[in-house]
Amino acid sequence: MRQVIIIGSGPAGYTAAIYAARANFKPLVIASSVEAGGELMNTTEVENFPGFPEGIMGPELMMKMQEQAEKFGAEILMDDVVSLELAGDVKRVTTGGGQTFEALSVIFATGSANRKLGLPDEDRLSGHGVSWCATCDGFFFRQKTVAIVGGGDSAMEEANFLTRFADKVYVIHRSETLRASKIMQDRAMANPKIEFLWNSTIDSLNGAESLTGVTIKNTVTGDLSEVELQGLFIAIGNDPRTQLIHGQLDLAPEGTVAVKGRTSKTNLTGVFAAGDVVDPTYRQAVTAAASGTVAALDAEHYLQSLPAELLAQAENN
Amino acid sequence: MSAAPAVTDASFDADVLKSGKPVLVDFWAEWCGPCRAVGPILDQIRAEHGDKIEIVKLNVDENPQTAMTYQITSIPAMKVFVNGEVTKTIIGAKPKPALEHDLADYIG
Numbered sequence: 001m002r003q004v005i006i007i008g009s010g011p012a013g014y015t016a017a018i019y020a021a022r023a024n025f026k027p028l029v030i031a032s033s034v035e036a037g038g039e040l041m042n043t044t045e046v047e048n049f050p051g052f053p054e055g056i057m058g059p060e061l062m063m064k065m066q067e068q069a070e071k072f073g074a075e076i077l078m079d080d081v082v083s084l085e086l087a088g089d090v091k092r093v094t095t096g097g098g099q100t101f102e103a104l105s106v107i108f109a110t111g112s113a114n115r116k117l118g119l120p121d122e123d124r125l126s127g128h129g130v131s132w133c134a135t136c137d138g139f140f141f142r143q144k145t146v147a148i149v150g151g152g153d154s155a156m157e158e159a160n161f162l163t164r165f166a167d168k169v170y171v172i173h174r175s176e177t178l179r180a181s182k183i184m185q186d187r188a189m190a191n192p193k194i195e196f197l198w199n200s201t202i203d204s205l206n207g208a209e210s211l212t213g214v215t216i217k218n219t220v221t222g223d224l225s226e227v228e229l230q231g232l233f234i235a236i237g238n239d240p241r242t243q244l245i246h247g248q249l250d251l252a253p254e255g256t257v258a259v260k261g262r263t264s265k266t267n268l269t270g271v272f273a274a275g276d277v278v279d280p281t282y283r284q285a286v287t288a289a290a291s292g293t294v295a296a297l298d299a300e301h302y303l304q305s306l307p308a309e310l311l312a313q314a315e316n317n
Numbered sequence: 318m319s320a321a322p323a324v325t326d327a328s329f330d331a332d333v334l335k336s337g338k339p340v341l342v343d344f345w346a347e348w349c350g351p352c353r354a355v356g357p358i359l360d361q362i363r364a365e366h367g368d369k370i371e372i373v374k375l376n377v378d379e380n381p382q383t384a385m386t387y388q389i390t391s392i393p394a395m396k397v398f399v400n401g402e403v404t405k406t407i408i409g410a411k412p413k414p415a416l417e418h419d420l421a422d423y424i425g
Contacts, residue, residue, distance in 0.1 A: 034354040034410035041350035059350050078357070080412050096414050127391040127408030136349040139378070140390040210388065231390065 001102040002028050003314045004299050005093050006074075007081050007244075008109035010038025011285045012275025012292035014065035016107045019296030021072035025303065028101060029069065029076045030093065036078055037062035038111050039238075039276075040285060042133050043154075044161055049285050061285070086248045086271045089310060104314050105302055107295045108245060108257065108266070109275040112238035112283075117149065121205040129211025134158035134233050141166045146231035147214065148172070149202060155235040156184035162233065163193040170227060172197045174219055197227070205232065240277045249273070254280035264295035272298050319343055319356030321363055324373045326382040332373060334401040339423050340371040344387075344394040346378045351410035352393040358413045359395075366424040370397070397423060 004020050006013050009031035020027040031037075040046065043058035052061075066076060077095070085092040086106060094100045114132050116122055122130060131137040134148070138161055147170035148159045155171060156178070162169045171188065176198050178185050188194050203217040203224055213228040240256045242249075250258040250267040257273040259265055264272040274295035275288040303311065321343065324332045333340045343359055345352035356374075363372040377384040377392060387396060387403070397405035397420070407419050417424065 033358060033412040034351060036354060037350070041354075096412050127394065127406075128388075129390055131391050133349075133351065133391075136346075136351060136393075137391045139346065139348075140384075210390065 001090065001104065001314045002026070003103065003303055003311070004028075004105045004107060004296075005030065005091070005101055005103040006107045006109060007084075007093065008032070008038065008107075008111055008275065008277075009036045009066070009076070010040065010062075010109065010111045010275055011065065011289040012109040012111070012277075012295070013038070013107070014062070014069050015289040015292035016109060016274055016296040016299075017069035017074040017076075017292075018065070018072060019293055020107075020299060021069055021074040023296070023300050024073070025300065027069075027074045027107075028103070029074055030081050030095060030101075031066075031076050031078055033078050033080050033096065036076075037066070042135055043157070044135055046285060081244060084244055084248065086245065086268050089270070089306075091270060104306060104310065105270040105272065105299045107264070107292075107299055108249070108271065108273040108277060109288075109292060109295070110241040110244065110277050111288075112240045112276040114234065115237045115239050117202055117205075117234060117236065119202065119205055121207075125205050125207060125211050128209065129207060129230055130205065130232050130234065132234055134161050134235075137231070137233075138162050138165045141231040143167050144230040145228065146170070146233065147197075147227065147229050148233040148235055150235035150237070151175070151178040151180060152235065152237065153180045153184050156180040156188045158233055158235055159188050159194050160191060163191055166231070167193065169194045170197050170229065171195070172200050172202060172214075172216060172227075174201050175199060202232075238276065238283070240280075242277065252280070256280050262294070264291065264298045270299075270302055272302075319345070319359045319363075319372070319374050321356075321359060321372045321374045324375050324380075326380040329375070329380075329383050333398050336371060336398070338371050339369070339404070340373060340398045341420070341423075342396050342398065343372065343374040344377050344384060344389050344392050344396070345374055346376060346392060348378075349392050355393050355395075355410035355416075358416060361413060362416060362420070362424065366420075370420070370423045
């Protein structure tokens with residue numbers, strides 16, 4: 001049995017692992033088989049993580065976090081959690097590989113998943129012009145016309161990135177104001193290849209074999225118009241990944257895991273949550289890392305409060 | 318990334334299209350994080366089922382012709398070729414059980 005299992009390997013999961021490992025709890029991090037490192041693995045330059053004045057590539061930052069956690073004794077497993085039993089003193093975590101691990105505490109840091117547009121042809125055209133990863137797929141749109149849907153920092157960053165390849169990049173946004181930070185907005189607006197389509201939502205995705213265009217609807221006038229393009233990148237936000245804990249952990253009205261006050265404590269003792277899965281508001285690498293710290297410290301405090309014989313069971317394994 | 322043998326624009330015809338066995342081609346690139354993640358999973362499938370299906374990788378950056386021929390616009394993309402024809406396309410990195418399910422016709 002383990003003292004602590006951390007589920008997730010973004011900034012929250014790995015930072016929790018660094019703290020828990022330094023506290024000598026030998027955490028097991030179940031990092032996911034194909035999404036280890038989390039959201040930042042699909043980004044380019046991270047310019048707002050303190051300590052890197054020249055910026056750092058997202059994947060490199062995550063590799064360094066992993067390395068730092070391992071250096072202090074965290075064990076990293078590239079597998080996916082398929083089920084959880086979180087009630088009771090001993091928690092059970094089962095993976096896609098068929099292993100079941102027991103632990104006295106669990107830190108749940110599964111992050112969030114890309115939100116879909118919810119249009120009928122979205123799944124059919126995914127991989128055929130519709131993409132969720134500009135850094136992966138931008139390359140295939142050299143001298144093409146593409147669009148990005150969304151108005152946050154991710155959308156601005158991806159729009160700028162896509163201008164390295166595409167001749168023209170539309171930003172389709174539902175209102176007249178962007179959520180993106182000022183610096184990211186200014187950069188996108190100054191880019192001659194980027195054109196904003198304000199007050200616009202996507203009404204339909206068009207194309208038989210692959211995407212040939214979209215129909216957009218003006219949210220003010222209700223008018224429909226066609227935009228011809230070969231690629232559409234979706235960056236309309238994320239939803240907390242909570243399906244594993246439905247029925248076990250309480251959720252907040254926003255759909256994130258509910259935690260008590262400024263702590264990481266969930267409704268179940270010994271179960272802590274951190275990162276984007278608890279945060280409907282800030283959702284930054286730094287806030288997720290900070291939240292991972294809080295969870296590791298809360299878990300440490302909890303473990304220290306347990307009866308000695310229970311702790312001994314974990315320490316002997 | 319995967320340790321599978323690499324195929325190229327030049328070798329594609331002989332190594333893939335004229336193969337006597339089903340061949341899964343992993344279209345990948347250095348800059349693609351999900352491609353690097355799915356590589357080791359393909360290696361495991363190759364170790365377990367290499368007798369039934371060849372697994373090879375094609376770097377889309379270095380081999381644009383083949384990537385264009387098969388209209389790759391999203392990676393990782395995995396295509397299974399049987400007698401020179403595409404019989405299965407899988408797009409995006411998936412956990413091993415999901416890939417095994419998608420490939421059940423070939424490795425089952």
